[in-house]
Amino acid sequence: KAGVTQTPRYLIKTRGQQVTLSCSPISGHRSVSWYQQTPGQGLQFLFEYFSETQRNKGNFPGRFSGRQFSNSRSEMNVSTLELGDSALYLCASSFSGGRYEQFFGPGTRLTVL
């Protein structure tokens, strides 16, 4: 089985711009979660989607949004970028979420200048 893929791998944006990140889960997985990872904050949970519905949401401002398509692929959008949004954004897929192990993609490294 192919693993979780994320595109793009690297991204450079300027303050005020918006960005869209993409995640393709493992075939058959219906749950996709997004995390922000920074050196000072560790792994911060953004949100989780299951069957095209947002099922859980972390404590991030409304500038961070996401969606999931019928094929389970997911996108994450950040509007009005701030310098503090520079981070590694990780996507993880799981068969049904919750208690089951998550499989991570390589991440998208976002740099905001």
Next chain:
Amino acid sequence: AQSVTQPDIHITVSEGASLELRCNYSYGATPYLFWYVQSPGQGLQLLLKYFSGDTLVQGIKGFEAEFKRSQSSFNLRKPSVHWSDAAEYFCAVGSTGNQFYFGTGTSLTVIP
């Protein structure tokens, strides 16, 4: 509330020495527990998991972990560390509320 604590932010060991990384969790029901490893600039790779049954679980790369319910712990061990084990290690708990909780991670440095 569910939480995961990794009390050691950074650990340094000599190559060939044994390793133990600590993890404590707070969870009301029987937890599903995981250890992940992350190499620099990479995603997380699952090392091992505990769902139920034998409290000593074996994982990849020679790692094992022991679930101790009385201590709410799930410590990761390896009898002999290799230089390639240098990485960041994360403990996590999966909940029935469809959420995954990660610890803050332990950075491992291996001295030749």
